[in-house]
Amino acid sequence: MVSQQPAREQWGSRLGFMLAALGSAVGLGNIWRFSYVAGESGGAAFLLIYILCIIAIGLPILMAEFTIGRRAQLDVVGSFQSLAPGKPWVIAGFMGVASAFIILAFYGVAAGWSLFYFFQYVFGGLNVAAEGASADFFVNFHTSPIHPLFWQFAFMATVTGIVFVGVKKGIEASNKFLMPLLAILVLVLAGYSMTLNGAGEALSFLFSPDWSALTDPAIYLAAMSQAFFSLSLGMGALITYGSYLSKKEKLPGAAVGVASMDSLFAIVAGLMIFPAVFTFGIAPDSGPGLVFITLPEIFSSMSLGTVYGLTFFFLLSAAAITSGVSLLEVAVAYFMRQFEWSRQKAAFIIGSIIFLLGIPASLGLGVWSDITLIGGRDIFDSMDFLASYIFLPLGGMIIALFIGWGWKKADAFEASDFGDTLLGNIWIWLLRVFAPVGILLVFIYSTGIWTF
Numbered sequence: 001m002v003s004q005q006p007a008r009e010q011w012g013s014r015l016g017f018m019l020a021a022l023g024s025a026v027g028l029g030n031i032w033r034f035s036y037v038a039g040e041s042g043g044a045a046f047l048l049i050y051i052l053c054i055i056a057i058g059l060p061i062l063m064a065e066f067t068i069g070r071r072a073q074l075d076v077v078g079s080f081q082s083l084a085p086g087k088p089w090v091i092a093g094f095m096g097v098a099s100a101f102i103i104l105a106f107y108g109v110a111a112g113w114s115l116f117y118f119f120q121y122v123f124g125g126l127n128v129a130a131e132g133a134s135a136d137f138f139v140n141f142h143t144s145p146i147h148p149l150f151w152q153f154a155f156m157a158t159v160t161g162i163v164f165v166g167v168k169k170g171i172e173a174s175n176k177f178l179m180p181l182l183a184i185l186v187l188v189l190a191g192y193s194m195t196l197n198g199a200g201e202a203l204s205f206l207f208s209p210d211w212s213a214l215t216d217p218a219i220y221l222a223a224m225s226q227a228f229f230s231l232s233l234g235m236g237a238l239i240t241y242g243s244y245l246s247k248k249e250k251l252p253g254a255a256v257g258v259a260s261m262d263s264l265f266a267i268v269a270g271l272m273i274f275p276a277v278f279t280f281g282i283a284p285d286s287g288p289g290l291v292f293i294t295l296p297e298i299f300s301s302m303s304l305g306t307v308y309g310l311t312f313f314f315l316l317s318a319a320a321i322t323s324g325v326s327l328l329e330v331a332v333a334y335f336m337r338q339f340e341w342s343r344q345k346a347a348f349i350i351g352s353i354i355f356l357l358g359i360p361a362s363l364g365l366g367v368w369s370d371i372t373l374i375g376g377r378d379i380f381d382s383m384d385f386l387a388s389y390i391f392l393p394l395g396g397m398i399i400a401l402f403i404g405w406g407w408k409k410a411d412a413f414e415a416s417d418f419g420d421t422l423l424g425n426i427w428i429w430l431l432r433v434f435a436p437v438g439i440l441l442v443f444i445y446s447t448g449i450w451t452f
Protein backbone atom coordinates (compact mmCIF):
# COMPACT_ATOMS: atom_id res chain seq x y z
CA MET A 1 0.00 0.00 0.00
CA VAL A 2 1.13 3.51 -0.67
CA SER A 3 1.04 5.81 2.28
CA GLN A 4 -0.77 9.04 1.56
CA GLN A 5 0.95 12.07 2.95
CA PRO A 6 -1.36 14.11 5.17
CA ALA A 7 -1.27 17.55 3.63
CA ARG A 8 -0.59 17.40 -0.07
CA GLU A 9 0.27 20.70 -1.66
CA GLN A 10 -2.31 22.14 -4.05
CA TRP A 11 -2.53 24.71 -6.81
CA GLY A 12 -3.94 28.05 -5.78
CA SER A 13 -6.42 28.21 -8.64
CA ARG A 14 -7.54 26.51 -11.81
CA LEU A 15 -5.81 29.17 -13.88
CA GLY A 16 -2.64 28.56 -11.91
CA PHE A 17 -2.82 24.86 -12.72
CA MET A 18 -3.48 25.47 -16.41
CA LEU A 19 -0.60 27.89 -16.68
CA ALA A 20 1.71 25.50 -14.87
CA ALA A 21 0.72 22.66 -17.21
CA LEU A 22 1.19 25.01 -20.13
CA GLY A 23 4.49 26.14 -18.66
CA SER A 24 5.58 22.52 -18.58
CA ALA A 25 4.47 21.96 -22.15
CA VAL A 26 5.80 25.15 -23.68
CA GLY A 27 9.56 25.21 -23.54
CA LEU A 28 12.64 24.58 -25.62
CA GLY A 29 10.63 21.79 -27.22
CA ASN A 30 8.38 24.21 -29.09
CA ILE A 31 11.07 26.53 -30.29
CA TRP A 32 14.46 24.84 -30.25
CA ARG A 33 13.59 21.16 -30.70
CA PHE A 34 10.56 21.70 -32.93
CA SER A 35 12.43 23.87 -35.40
CA TYR A 36 15.47 21.68 -35.78
CA VAL A 37 13.54 18.43 -35.96
CA ALA A 38 11.09 19.94 -38.47
CA GLY A 39 14.06 21.29 -40.40
CA GLU A 40 15.75 17.89 -40.48
CA SER A 41 12.53 16.08 -41.37
CA GLY A 42 11.54 18.14 -44.36
CA GLY A 43 9.02 20.62 -42.96
CA ALA A 44 5.38 20.41 -44.04
CA ALA A 45 4.98 16.61 -44.20
CA PHE A 46 6.47 16.38 -40.74
CA LEU A 47 4.20 19.15 -39.46
CA LEU A 48 1.13 17.35 -40.76
CA ILE A 49 1.99 14.08 -39.01
CA TYR A 50 2.95 15.98 -35.88
CA ILE A 51 -0.49 17.64 -35.73
CA LEU A 52 -2.23 14.31 -36.37
CA CYS A 53 -0.23 12.79 -33.51
CA ILE A 54 -1.20 15.67 -31.20
CA ILE A 55 -4.91 15.26 -31.91
CA ALA A 56 -5.30 11.50 -32.10
CA ILE A 57 -2.62 10.34 -29.66
CA GLY A 58 -1.41 13.29 -27.61
CA LEU A 59 -4.69 14.84 -26.54
CA PRO A 60 -6.33 11.64 -25.25
CA ILE A 61 -3.17 10.70 -23.35
CA LEU A 62 -2.91 14.21 -21.92
CA MET A 63 -6.44 13.79 -20.56
CA ALA A 64 -5.47 10.38 -19.24
CA GLU A 65 -2.51 11.81 -17.33
CA PHE A 66 -4.59 14.58 -15.73
CA THR A 67 -7.23 12.01 -14.79
CA ILE A 68 -4.78 9.57 -13.22
CA GLY A 69 -2.95 12.26 -11.27
CA ARG A 70 -6.02 13.93 -9.87
CA ARG A 71 -7.65 10.64 -8.93
CA ALA A 72 -4.56 9.23 -7.21
CA GLN A 73 -3.24 12.47 -5.66
CA LEU A 74 0.24 10.94 -5.79
CA ASP A 75 3.51 11.03 -7.73
CA VAL A 76 3.85 9.04 -10.95
CA VAL A 77 4.98 5.75 -9.37
CA GLY A 78 2.60 6.05 -6.41
CA SER A 79 -0.32 6.79 -8.74
CA PHE A 80 -0.05 3.44 -10.47
CA GLN A 81 0.66 1.60 -7.24
CA SER A 82 -2.35 3.01 -5.45
CA LEU A 83 -4.82 2.74 -8.35
CA ALA A 84 -3.71 -0.76 -9.38
CA PRO A 85 -1.78 -2.36 -6.49
CA GLY A 86 0.47 -5.22 -7.50
CA LYS A 87 -0.15 -4.79 -11.22
CA PRO A 88 2.61 -4.23 -13.80
CA TRP A 89 1.29 -0.81 -14.94
CA VAL A 90 3.71 0.80 -12.52
CA ILE A 91 6.50 0.14 -15.02
CA ALA A 92 5.31 3.32 -16.74
CA GLY A 93 5.90 5.14 -13.46
CA PHE A 94 9.49 3.98 -13.17
CA MET A 95 10.15 4.77 -16.81
CA GLY A 96 8.74 8.22 -16.14
CA VAL A 97 11.15 8.88 -13.28
CA ALA A 98 14.04 7.61 -15.42
CA SER A 99 12.95 9.87 -18.27
CA ALA A 100 12.93 12.85 -15.92
CA PHE A 101 16.61 12.27 -15.18
CA ILE A 102 17.60 11.69 -18.80
CA ILE A 103 15.57 14.48 -20.38
CA LEU A 104 16.50 17.12 -17.85
CA ALA A 105 20.18 16.17 -18.24
CA PHE A 106 20.35 17.13 -21.93
CA TYR A 107 17.59 19.73 -21.67
CA GLY A 108 19.69 21.59 -19.13
CA VAL A 109 22.54 21.78 -21.60
CA ALA A 110 20.43 23.45 -24.31
CA ALA A 111 18.74 25.66 -21.73
CA GLY A 112 22.20 26.76 -20.62
CA TRP A 113 22.92 27.88 -24.19
CA SER A 114 19.80 30.03 -24.05
CA LEU A 115 20.87 31.62 -20.76
CA PHE A 116 24.29 32.34 -22.22
CA TYR A 117 22.74 34.05 -25.26
CA PHE A 118 20.56 36.11 -22.96
CA PHE A 119 23.61 37.40 -21.12
CA GLN A 120 25.41 38.01 -24.39
CA TYR A 121 22.60 40.35 -25.41
CA VAL A 122 22.54 42.00 -22.01
CA PHE A 123 26.17 42.91 -22.57
CA GLY A 124 25.69 44.32 -26.03
CA GLY A 125 24.75 41.52 -28.40
CA LEU A 126 26.50 39.25 -30.83
CA ASN A 127 28.63 40.55 -33.62
CA VAL A 128 27.35 38.41 -36.48
CA ALA A 129 27.59 40.85 -39.36
CA ALA A 130 30.02 38.71 -41.35
CA GLU A 131 28.61 35.78 -43.28
CA GLY A 132 28.67 32.57 -41.29
CA ALA A 133 29.64 34.46 -38.13
CA SER A 134 26.61 33.40 -36.09
CA ALA A 135 27.20 29.73 -36.92
CA ASP A 136 30.86 30.04 -35.99
CA PHE A 137 30.01 31.79 -32.79
CA PHE A 138 27.60 29.05 -31.76
CA VAL A 139 29.95 26.24 -32.70
CA ASN A 140 32.86 27.78 -30.79
CA PHE A 141 30.74 28.27 -27.74
CA HIS A 142 28.88 24.99 -27.48
CA THR A 143 31.80 22.73 -28.33
CA SER A 144 34.12 24.23 -25.75
CA PRO A 145 34.53 21.96 -22.72
CA ILE A 146 33.95 24.23 -19.73
CA HIS A 147 32.05 27.31 -20.81
CA PRO A 148 28.65 25.70 -21.54
CA LEU A 149 28.84 23.74 -18.27
CA PHE A 150 28.82 26.96 -16.36
CA TRP A 151 25.50 28.00 -17.94
CA GLN A 152 24.05 24.53 -17.58
CA PHE A 153 24.88 24.80 -13.91
CA ALA A 154 23.21 28.20 -13.65
CA PHE A 155 20.08 26.76 -15.25
CA MET A 156 19.97 23.68 -13.01
CA ALA A 157 20.52 25.82 -9.92
CA THR A 158 17.53 27.99 -10.84
CA VAL A 159 15.25 25.01 -11.54
CA THR A 160 16.34 23.33 -8.33
CA GLY A 161 15.71 26.54 -6.40
CA ILE A 162 12.13 26.80 -7.66
CA VAL A 163 11.29 23.17 -6.90
CA PHE A 164 12.92 23.65 -3.50
CA VAL A 165 10.40 26.40 -2.69
CA GLY A 166 7.37 24.29 -3.56
CA VAL A 167 4.37 23.90 -5.76
CA LYS A 168 2.29 26.97 -5.20
CA LYS A 169 4.82 29.63 -4.45
CA GLY A 170 7.58 28.38 -6.71
CA ILE A 171 6.04 26.73 -9.72
CA GLU A 172 2.73 28.50 -9.99
CA ALA A 173 3.98 31.99 -9.35
CA SER A 174 6.72 31.88 -11.97
CA ASN A 175 4.40 30.62 -14.71
CA LYS A 176 1.56 33.02 -14.29
CA PHE A 177 3.45 35.93 -15.45
CA LEU A 178 6.06 34.66 -17.89
CA MET A 179 4.02 32.51 -20.26
CA PRO A 180 1.76 35.27 -21.63
CA LEU A 181 4.79 37.49 -22.19
CA LEU A 182 6.57 34.82 -24.20
CA ALA A 183 3.48 34.30 -26.36
CA ILE A 184 3.38 37.99 -27.22
CA LEU A 185 7.05 38.20 -28.07
CA VAL A 186 7.04 35.13 -30.31
CA LEU A 187 4.08 36.62 -32.20
CA VAL A 188 5.85 39.96 -32.65
CA LEU A 189 9.02 38.29 -33.89
CA ALA A 190 7.09 36.00 -36.24
CA GLY A 191 5.38 39.12 -37.62
CA TYR A 192 8.77 40.70 -38.26
CA SER A 193 10.22 37.53 -39.75
CA MET A 194 7.35 37.31 -42.21
CA THR A 195 8.51 40.58 -43.76
CA LEU A 196 11.89 39.06 -44.68
CA ASN A 197 12.66 37.91 -48.23
CA GLY A 198 12.69 34.27 -47.27
CA ALA A 199 9.11 34.33 -45.98
CA GLY A 200 7.58 32.83 -49.13
CA GLU A 201 10.02 29.96 -49.15
CA ALA A 202 9.43 29.41 -45.45
CA LEU A 203 5.66 29.23 -45.94
CA SER A 204 5.99 26.60 -48.62
CA PHE A 205 8.56 24.69 -46.57
CA LEU A 206 6.18 24.62 -43.61
CA PHE A 207 2.80 24.28 -45.27
CA SER A 208 3.04 22.72 -48.70
CA PRO A 209 4.04 19.13 -48.15
CA ASP A 210 6.35 17.22 -50.37
CA TRP A 211 4.31 14.00 -50.28
CA SER A 212 7.28 11.86 -51.18
CA ALA A 213 8.64 12.67 -47.70
CA LEU A 214 5.88 10.44 -46.31
CA THR A 215 7.69 7.38 -47.61
CA ASP A 216 10.53 8.04 -45.19
CA PRO A 217 9.84 5.92 -42.09
CA ALA A 218 11.97 8.17 -39.91
CA ILE A 219 9.63 11.16 -40.06
CA TYR A 220 6.78 9.27 -38.37
CA LEU A 221 8.80 8.49 -35.31
CA ALA A 222 10.32 11.97 -35.32
CA ALA A 223 6.85 13.57 -35.45
CA MET A 224 5.35 11.30 -32.82
CA SER A 225 8.22 11.76 -30.40
CA GLN A 226 8.09 15.51 -30.94
CA ALA A 227 4.37 15.43 -30.07
CA PHE A 228 5.14 13.62 -26.81
CA PHE A 229 8.11 15.78 -25.97
CA SER A 230 6.35 19.02 -26.69
CA LEU A 231 3.26 18.15 -24.64
CA SER A 232 5.42 16.84 -21.75
CA LEU A 233 3.65 13.55 -22.23
CA GLY A 234 4.32 9.93 -21.40
CA MET A 235 6.50 10.39 -18.33
CA GLY A 236 4.11 11.60 -15.68
CA ALA A 237 4.87 15.31 -15.58
CA LEU A 238 1.18 15.91 -16.08
CA ILE A 239 0.20 13.10 -13.70
CA THR A 240 2.28 14.83 -11.07
CA TYR A 241 0.80 18.25 -11.85
CA GLY A 242 -2.71 16.76 -11.94
CA SER A 243 -2.10 15.37 -8.48
CA TYR A 244 -1.93 18.88 -7.04
CA LEU A 245 -5.38 19.61 -8.41
CA SER A 246 -8.46 19.48 -6.25
CA LYS A 247 -11.47 17.41 -7.21
CA LYS A 248 -13.63 20.31 -8.17
CA GLU A 249 -11.78 21.42 -11.30
CA LYS A 250 -12.94 20.31 -14.76
CA LEU A 251 -10.30 18.49 -16.76
CA PRO A 252 -11.26 18.25 -20.47
CA GLY A 253 -11.23 22.01 -21.07
CA ALA A 254 -7.81 22.30 -19.46
CA ALA A 255 -6.44 19.48 -21.64
CA VAL A 256 -7.72 21.00 -24.87
CA GLY A 257 -6.41 24.41 -23.84
CA VAL A 258 -2.93 23.11 -23.11
CA ALA A 259 -2.67 21.00 -26.29
CA SER A 260 -3.89 23.73 -28.61
CA MET A 261 -1.80 26.51 -27.09
CA ASP A 262 1.26 24.28 -27.18
CA SER A 263 0.85 23.44 -30.87
CA LEU A 264 0.13 27.04 -31.74
CA PHE A 265 3.34 28.05 -30.03
CA ALA A 266 5.31 25.60 -32.17
CA ILE A 267 3.72 26.76 -35.41
CA VAL A 268 4.27 30.43 -34.66
CA ALA A 269 7.85 29.61 -33.66
CA GLY A 270 8.22 28.01 -37.10
CA LEU A 271 6.97 31.24 -38.69
CA MET A 272 9.56 33.09 -36.68
CA ILE A 273 12.51 30.85 -37.49
CA PHE A 274 12.11 29.53 -41.04
CA PRO A 275 11.85 32.87 -42.88
CA ALA A 276 15.24 33.69 -41.34
CA VAL A 277 16.60 30.27 -42.30
CA PHE A 278 15.84 30.95 -45.95
CA THR A 279 16.67 34.66 -45.91
CA PHE A 280 20.12 34.16 -44.45
CA GLY A 281 20.93 30.99 -46.35
CA ILE A 282 21.13 28.67 -43.34
CA ALA A 283 20.51 24.97 -43.97
CA PRO A 284 17.14 23.93 -42.43
CA ASP A 285 18.76 20.67 -41.31
CA SER A 286 21.53 22.35 -39.32
CA GLY A 287 20.59 20.35 -36.22
CA PRO A 288 20.31 21.42 -32.58
CA GLY A 289 22.02 24.75 -33.22
CA LEU A 290 19.33 25.99 -35.61
CA VAL A 291 17.65 28.65 -33.43
CA PHE A 292 20.95 29.75 -31.98
CA ILE A 293 22.26 30.40 -35.47
CA THR A 294 19.16 31.88 -37.12
CA LEU A 295 17.84 34.15 -34.39
CA PRO A 296 20.98 36.25 -33.96
CA GLU A 297 20.76 36.87 -37.72
CA ILE A 298 17.20 38.14 -37.31
CA PHE A 299 18.16 40.36 -34.42
CA SER A 300 21.15 41.82 -36.19
CA SER A 301 18.91 42.77 -39.10
CA MET A 302 16.44 44.64 -36.86
CA SER A 303 16.68 48.09 -35.43
CA LEU A 304 16.72 47.61 -31.66
CA GLY A 305 17.82 44.04 -32.36
CA THR A 306 19.75 43.85 -29.10
CA VAL A 307 16.63 44.64 -27.10
CA TYR A 308 14.66 42.01 -28.97
CA GLY A 309 17.47 39.51 -28.54
CA LEU A 310 17.70 40.16 -24.87
CA THR A 311 13.96 39.86 -24.33
CA PHE A 312 13.65 36.79 -26.50
CA PHE A 313 16.41 34.80 -24.85
CA PHE A 314 15.17 35.85 -21.45
CA LEU A 315 11.72 34.49 -22.22
CA LEU A 316 13.07 31.35 -23.91
CA SER A 317 15.16 30.69 -20.82
CA ALA A 318 12.10 31.29 -18.65
CA ALA A 319 10.08 28.83 -20.75
CA ALA A 320 12.89 26.31 -20.38
CA ILE A 321 12.89 26.87 -16.63
CA THR A 322 9.16 26.18 -16.24
CA SER A 323 9.56 22.98 -18.27
CA GLY A 324 12.68 21.99 -16.37
CA VAL A 325 10.78 22.50 -13.13
CA SER A 326 8.11 20.03 -14.23
CA LEU A 327 10.76 17.48 -15.14
CA LEU A 328 12.51 17.79 -11.81
CA GLU A 329 9.22 17.74 -9.93
CA VAL A 330 8.42 14.26 -11.32
CA ALA A 331 11.53 12.82 -9.70
CA VAL A 332 11.32 14.96 -6.55
CA ALA A 333 7.70 14.01 -5.84
CA TYR A 334 8.62 10.34 -6.16
CA PHE A 335 11.68 10.49 -3.92
CA MET A 336 9.85 12.58 -1.32
CA ARG A 337 7.18 9.95 -0.89
CA GLN A 338 9.25 6.82 -1.40
CA PHE A 339 12.14 7.75 0.86
CA GLU A 340 10.36 10.27 3.06
CA TRP A 341 12.80 12.95 2.08
CA SER A 342 11.90 16.57 2.59
CA ARG A 343 11.17 18.58 -0.56
CA GLN A 344 14.37 20.53 0.02
CA LYS A 345 16.57 17.48 0.36
CA ALA A 346 15.04 15.78 -2.67
CA ALA A 347 15.36 18.88 -4.85
CA PHE A 348 18.97 19.41 -3.86
CA ILE A 349 20.15 15.82 -4.31
CA ILE A 350 18.29 15.09 -7.53
CA GLY A 351 19.07 18.47 -9.05
CA SER A 352 22.77 17.84 -8.42
CA ILE A 353 22.70 14.34 -9.90
CA ILE A 354 20.97 15.62 -13.02
CA PHE A 355 23.52 18.38 -13.42
CA LEU A 356 26.28 15.75 -13.31
CA LEU A 357 24.45 13.57 -15.85
CA GLY A 358 24.26 16.55 -18.18
CA ILE A 359 28.03 17.03 -18.27
CA PRO A 360 28.70 14.10 -20.64
CA ALA A 361 25.81 15.30 -22.84
CA SER A 362 27.49 18.68 -23.18
CA LEU A 363 30.97 17.25 -23.71
CA GLY A 364 29.52 14.84 -26.26
CA LEU A 365 28.95 17.79 -28.58
CA GLY A 366 32.55 18.93 -28.26
CA VAL A 367 35.61 17.12 -26.94
CA TRP A 368 33.78 13.78 -26.66
CA SER A 369 32.03 13.95 -30.02
CA ASP A 370 33.82 10.78 -31.13
CA ILE A 371 31.94 8.75 -28.58
CA THR A 372 28.77 7.30 -30.05
CA LEU A 373 26.20 5.31 -28.13
CA ILE A 374 22.90 4.53 -29.87
CA GLY A 375 23.02 4.03 -33.63
CA GLY A 376 25.94 6.36 -34.27
CA ARG A 377 24.47 9.17 -32.15
CA ASP A 378 26.62 11.27 -29.84
CA ILE A 379 25.93 11.24 -26.10
CA PHE A 380 23.51 14.19 -26.25
CA ASP A 381 21.47 12.74 -29.10
CA SER A 382 21.53 9.27 -27.57
CA MET A 383 19.93 10.60 -24.39
CA ASP A 384 17.30 12.40 -26.45
CA PHE A 385 16.70 9.28 -28.52
CA LEU A 386 16.33 6.93 -25.57
CA ALA A 387 13.96 9.19 -23.65
CA SER A 388 11.99 10.97 -26.37
CA TYR A 389 11.82 8.27 -29.04
CA ILE A 390 11.44 5.22 -26.82
CA PHE A 391 10.42 5.98 -23.23
CA LEU A 392 7.86 8.73 -23.84
CA PRO A 393 5.81 6.94 -26.53
CA LEU A 394 6.07 3.64 -24.66
CA GLY A 395 5.06 5.29 -21.40
CA GLY A 396 2.19 6.99 -23.22
CA MET A 397 1.04 3.68 -24.60
CA ILE A 398 0.97 2.11 -21.15
CA ILE A 399 -0.94 5.10 -19.75
CA ALA A 400 -3.53 4.80 -22.56
CA LEU A 401 -3.95 1.06 -22.02
CA PHE A 402 -4.11 1.56 -18.27
CA ILE A 403 -7.22 3.74 -18.38
CA GLY A 404 -8.62 2.12 -21.52
CA TRP A 405 -8.48 -1.48 -20.32
CA GLY A 406 -7.37 -1.38 -16.68
CA TRP A 407 -10.17 0.88 -15.43
CA LYS A 408 -13.89 0.36 -15.35
CA LYS A 409 -15.45 2.61 -17.96
CA ALA A 410 -17.69 4.24 -15.38
CA ASP A 411 -14.68 5.15 -13.23
CA ALA A 412 -12.89 6.69 -16.18
CA PHE A 413 -15.97 8.74 -17.09
CA GLU A 414 -16.32 9.96 -13.57
CA ALA A 415 -12.68 10.69 -12.83
CA SER A 416 -12.18 12.56 -16.10
CA ASP A 417 -15.31 14.74 -15.74
CA PHE A 418 -16.42 13.53 -19.19
CA GLY A 419 -19.31 11.49 -17.86
CA ASP A 420 -21.00 8.96 -20.12
CA THR A 421 -21.12 11.31 -23.10
CA LEU A 422 -20.24 10.96 -26.75
CA LEU A 423 -16.90 12.70 -26.15
CA GLY A 424 -16.24 10.47 -23.18
CA ASN A 425 -16.83 7.38 -25.28
CA ILE A 426 -14.65 8.66 -28.10
CA TRP A 427 -11.91 9.32 -25.56
CA ILE A 428 -12.10 5.79 -24.19
CA TRP A 429 -11.88 4.29 -27.66
CA LEU A 430 -8.94 6.47 -28.57
CA LEU A 431 -7.20 5.18 -25.44
CA ARG A 432 -8.25 1.57 -25.92
CA VAL A 433 -7.42 1.15 -29.55
CA PHE A 434 -6.40 4.08 -31.65
CA ALA A 435 -3.59 5.62 -29.63
CA PRO A 436 -1.84 2.36 -28.64
CA VAL A 437 -2.14 0.88 -32.13
CA GLY A 438 -0.93 4.14 -33.65
CA ILE A 439 2.10 4.19 -31.38
CA LEU A 440 2.83 0.55 -32.11
CA LEU A 441 2.58 1.05 -35.88
CA VAL A 442 4.95 3.99 -35.76
CA PHE A 443 7.42 1.95 -33.74
CA ILE A 444 7.27 -0.99 -36.12
CA TYR A 445 7.27 1.10 -39.27
CA SER A 446 10.20 3.21 -38.20
CA THR A 447 12.41 0.21 -37.56
CA GLY A 448 12.18 -0.46 -41.27
CA ILE A 449 10.99 -4.04 -40.68
CA TRP A 450 7.75 -3.15 -42.37
CA THR A 451 7.28 -0.75 -45.23
CA PHE A 452 4.41 0.22 -47.48
Ligand code: PHE
Nearest residue numbers: 025027028029030229230232
Ligand atom coordinates in the same frame (compact mmCIF):
# COMPACT_ATOMS: atom_id res chain seq x y z
N1 PHE B 1 7.49 19.96 -23.03
C1 PHE B 1 8.75 20.53 -22.71
C2 PHE B 1 9.20 21.40 -23.85
O1 PHE B 1 8.60 21.45 -24.86
C3 PHE B 1 9.78 19.49 -22.37
C4 PHE B 1 9.32 18.43 -21.43
C5 PHE B 1 9.28 17.11 -21.82
C6 PHE B 1 8.88 18.79 -20.15
C7 PHE B 1 8.81 16.14 -20.97
C8 PHE B 1 8.41 17.80 -19.29
C9 PHE B 1 8.37 16.50 -19.70
O2 PHE B 1 10.19 22.06 -23.75
